[in-house]
Amino acid sequence: MRLATLLASAALCVPAAADEMWISNEKDDTLSVIDIETLEVIRTIETGERPRGITFSKDFSVLYICASDSDSVQVMDPETGEILHDLPSGEDPEQFVLHPNDRHLYIANEDDAITTVVDTETRTVIAQIDVGIEPEGMAVSPDGKIAITTSETTNMAHWIDTETQELFANTLVDSRPRHAEFLKDGTELWVSSEIGGTITVFDVETQTEKAKIEFEVEGVHPDRVQPVGFELSNEDKTAFVALGPSNHVAAVNPDTYEVEDYILVGRRVWHMDFNADKTLLFTTNGVSGDVTVIDVAKREPIKTIKVGRFPWGAAFRPTN
Amino acid sequence: MTGLTVRNVSYAYGEKRALDDVSFHVPQGAFCALLGPNGAGKSTLFSLLTRLFTTRQGEIEIAGIDIAKHPRKALAKIGVVFQQPTLDLDLTVHRNLSYFAALHGLSGRQAEGRITAVLERLDMAERATERARDLNGGHRRRLEIARCLIHVPSVLLLDEPTVGLDAASRHAITKHVHDLSSQDGLTVLWATHLTDEIGPDDQVAILHRGKLLDQGICRDITGGAPMQDTFLSMTRAAS
Amino acid sequence: MIDAMIALRAILIREALRFVRQRSRFVAALVRPLVWLVVFAAGFRAALGLSITPPYQTYITYEIYIVPGLCGMIMLFNGMQSSLSLVYDREMGSMRLLLTSPLPRWWLLFCRLLASTTISILQVYTFLAVAAVYGIDMPWIGYAYVFPALIVAGLMLGALGLALSSAIRQLENFAGVMNFVIFPMFFLSSALYPLWKMAESSALLRDICALNPFTHAVELIRFALYGQFNAVALGWTILAGIVFLGFAFWGYDPARGMKRG
Numbered sequence: 001m002r003l004a005t006l007l008a009s010a011a012l013c014v015p016a017a018a019d020e021m022w023i024s025n026e027k028d029d030t031l032s033v034i035d036i037e038t039l040e041v042i043r044t045i046e047t048g049e050r051p052r053g054i055t056f057s058k059d060f061s062v063l064y065i066c067a068s069d070s071d072s073v074q075v076m077d078p079e080t081g082e083i084l085h086d087l088p089s090g091e092d093p094e095q096f097v098l099h100p101n102d103r104h105l106y107i108a109n110e111d112d113a114i115t116t117v118v119d120t121e122t123r124t125v126i127a128q129i130d131v132g133i134e135p136e137g138m139a140v141s142p143d144g145k146i147a148i149t150t151s152e153t154t155n156m157a158h159w160i161d162t163e164t165q166e167l168f169a170n171t172l173v174d175s176r177p178r179h180a181e182f183l184k185d186g187t188e189l190w191v192s193s194e195i196g197g198t199i200t201v202f203d204v205e206t207q208t209e210k211a212k213i214e215f216e217v218e219g220v221h222p223d224r225v226q227p228v229g230f231e232l233s234n235e236d237k238t239a240f241v242a243l244g245p246s247n248h249v250a251a252v253n254p255d256t257y258e259v260e261d262y263i264l265v266g267r268r269v270w271h272m273d274f275n276a277d278k279t280l281l282f283t284t285n286g287v288s289g290d291v292t293v294i295d296v297a298k299r300e301p302i303k304t305i306k307v308g309r310f311p312w313g314a315a316f317r318p319t320n
Numbered sequence: 321m322t323g324l325t326v327r328n329v330s331y332a333y334g335e336k337r338a339l340d341d342v343s344f345h346v347p348q349g350a351f352c353a354l355l356g357p358n359g360a361g362k363s364t365l366f367s368l369l370t371r372l373f374t375t376r377q378g379e380i381e382i383a384g385i386d387i388a389k390h391p392r393k394a395l396a397k398i399g400v401v402f403q404q405p406t407l408d409l410d411l412t413v414h415r416n417l418s419y420f421a422a423l424h425g426l427s428g429r430q431a432e433g434r435i436t437a438v439l440e441r442l443d444m445a446e447r448a449t450e451r452a453r454d455l456n457g458g459h460r461r462r463l464e465i466a467r468c469l470i471h472v473p474s475v476l477l478l479d480e481p482t483v484g485l486d487a488a489s490r491h492a493i494t495k496h497v498h499d500l501s502s503q504d505g506l507t508v509l510w511a512t513h514l515t516d517e518i519g520p521d522d523q524v525a526i527l528h529r530g531k532l533l534d535q536g537i538c539r540d541i542t543g544g545a546p547m548q549d550t551f552l553s554m555t556r557a558a559s
Numbered sequence: 560m561i562d563a564m565i566a567l568r569a570i571l572i573r574e575a576l577r578f579v580r581q582r583s584r585f586v587a588a589l590v591r592p593l594v595w596l597v598v599f600a601a602g603f604r605a606a607l608g609l610s611i612t613p614p615y616q617t618y619i620t621y622e623i624y625i626v627p628g629l630c631g632m633i634m635l636f637n638g639m640q641s642s643l644s645l646v647y648d649r650e651m652g653s654m655r656l657l658l659t660s661p662l663p664r665w666w667l668l669f670c671r672l673l674a675s676t677t678i679s680i681l682q683v684y685t686f687l688a689v690a691a692v693y694g695i696d697m698p699w700i701g702y703a704y705v706f707p708a709l710i711v712a713g714l715m716l717g718a719l720g721l722a723l724s725s726a727i728r729q730l731e732n733f734a735g736v737m738n739f740v741i742f743p744m745f746f747l748s749s750a751l752y753p754l755w756k757m758a759e760s761s762a763l764l765r766d767i768c769a770l771n772p773f774t775h776a777v778e779l780i781r782f783a784l785y786g787q788f789n790a791v792a793l794g795w796t797i798l799a800g801i802v803f804l805g806f807a808f809w810g811y812d813p814a815r816g817m818k819r820g
Contacts, residue, residue: 264617265617265618292617301618304616372659373813391813393661395659395660395661398659400655400659402655404655406655408653410580411577418569419569419572419573422568423566423569423662424661425561425562425565425566425662
């Protein structure tokens with residue numbers, strides 16, 4: 001009995017430092033922090049209005065939050081949950097990407113058809129680039145030379161030279177592009193199209209379309225199969241693609257561009273992120289207000305965790 | 321008292337009386353034919369004798385054991401052949417016998433010895449490995465008779481065992497069972513409605529509409545006339 | 560005591576041999592749930608709904624939901640079939656043979672029940688193996704945990720069959736049992752839909768399902784398949800089993816007669 005008490009108090013003194021998954025709740029104006037060991041929500045933190053895209057700095061010392069309806073990117077201390085300051089972001093920032101230099105944020109301003117580049121150290125806007133209508137998806141190549149903005153209404157991927165902060169190419173994709181990622185050491189660019197129901201694969205060298213990935217979930221109407229966010233597993237072995245209101249995540253083989261599996265998750269799955277060794281994948285399910293944890297090796301859902309209303313973004317934070 | 325004794329037994333299915341104050345005695349080693357037309361109450365009597373059900377009116381003694389007071393001891397003394405076939409057709413002759421032996425607590429070498437003995441007694445030793453399904457009707461019946469001997473009962477109860485058999489098989493089975501009483505000293509109660517299965521020295525109990533019309537040695541009852549005629553006139557008179 | 564064990568062993572061996580010989584019976588027992596799984600459940604591939612109820616921790620497809628119910632279905636059919644065939648079919652004689660053994664009658668009936676439960680369990684494991692090949696697999700621990708759950712569920716459903724076979728004269732054939740026992744028990748349970756889904760259509764329906772012992776047998780199996788223990792389901796299943804068994808022993812009491820003699 002006494003021993004148990006001792007052990008319990010010892011455990012309290014030295015909290016087991018489990019890694020965390022941070023989730024932005026679009027409707028609740030909060031962040032939910034999930035303990036990756038116990039798969040339970042351990043903290044809920046208030047943010048600005050309508051938090052969507054979230055990303056940590058390279059050393060995980062600060063969290064950048066797109067507070068869309070507050071028209072700012074907030075910078076948070078993840079230890080205390082305090083907002084340190086806001087960054088100028090342009091209006092209605094929805095999604096952003098941090099440049100490999102850990103300093104420049106490329107922000108999509110949905111209402112203004114602009115991509116804003118912010119220097120996080122000087123907290124100043126260093127460039128604003130006119131792009132298509134309703135920009136959303138953002139990506140930067142691993143070498144940092146190319147930034148991509150996709151525009152929902154213009155249905156284009158806009159290629160930005162990060163030296164000059166100017167567009168050097170515009171390529172058409174299927175209807176309503178949502179998310180973009182560089183693969184295979186930056187030789188391929190993938191862009192998901194929500195309404196088109198496809199992922200378009202570009203050859204980065206030539207900016208030409210190389211392949212198109214299509215999805216078909218058994219028992220689900222094709223209109224509801226809407227690819228949105230996607231992430232790559234270790235060594236780009238598998239691409240996991242959130243398929244929105246089809247309530248499934250697709251597992252795509254990036255070499256053959258074939259869909260190998262569909263994994264059932266919550267309603268209107270949106271974005272996702274992995275744990276440290278990429279053995280677990282956490283998907284945000286907007287309509288059902290929860291996060292599904294997927295066993296990456298088995299491609300099976302193992303648990304669904306209730307978070308706030310309309311979870312949107314996910315960002316991994318190691319704690320040791 | 322040994323043999324089989326039925327004393328003042330009555331039984332009713334609700335309102336319908338199936339047996340009405342039936343009494344008779346079969347001495348040890350005797351062959352008694354329970355003769356009666358269909359619906360006379362033979363099957364009900366057999367159910368009471370095998371304790372499928374019990375009655376409060378009357379007493380039944382098997383080899384001197386009261387079935388109501390010591391049911392399991394009494395059952396251990398009975399060998400039964402039911403009117404319906406009760407073999408597992410998909411199993412071998414030997415399996416059928418060893419299953420039954422086990423139901424009576426026999427296993428291993430003891431059971432094997434008994435199985436060999438009863439198969440030899442019924443001239444079926446060479447059929448031990450055949451599937452019951454592959455036997456003809458007569459042999460299936462003979463197997464059931466062999467089976468009911470496994471636990472060395474002292475009273476055999478056979479409920480119309482020759483139904484559906486051809487003349488030759490009927491004859492063979494009737495003879496086998498007569499031998500069991502005359503040579504092995506078993507008490508036999510043989511229900512039938514076929515008079516030609518009864519020998520002049522056999523005991524007869526005639527059952528009709530739940531009542532016992534007569535009982536005794538066959539030749540005494542018929543007075544030398546064919547059993548068939550006596551039986552028909554008796555049942556007609558009772559109607 | 561030794562006699563009782565010899566008889567038990569013989570009855571188990573007999574059932575096992577009959578089961579092996581009657582391949583058509585085995586195939587039929589397997590085809591029925593597989594048809595449900597492949598044809599019926601495949602039509603509802605998408606998520607069952609919004610609630611995640613224990614023992615599930617995430618959204619599941621309907622196919623996954625229905626598997627424990629189909630395990631229960633196998634045991635329900637088997638329990639009814641093996642008990643009722645004693646009375647109705649060609650097995651009538653073998654029941655008589657069994658009951659003329661000089662062992663206590665309740666023990667003989669219990670042996671028979673244990674034998675039919677053993678067969679049910681074999682069938683369930685075969686079904687689970689086929690389901691796993693089809694792509695619906697359980698945690699490994701679940702396949703072990705489900706074993707005791709299947710024993711309890713199988714005995715309870717077999718006892719129900721025995722009780723019915725002794726008691727109800729009107730159920731003249733297996734079709735009657737299908738209509739008046741198996742179908743209501745199966746459909747008014749959590750086998751096909753969870754109770755909260757039933758409640759959406761009618762609270763009364765939900766209450767009926769919650770009282771149905773088959774629901775508890777299915778839930779016991781469902782939790783066990785996921786390595787979890789459902790004490791309430793176990794309690795209700797055992798209670799129902801004892802009641803049915805008591806009824807069966809009473810029904811086969813020789814003083815009550817064997818109605819179909």
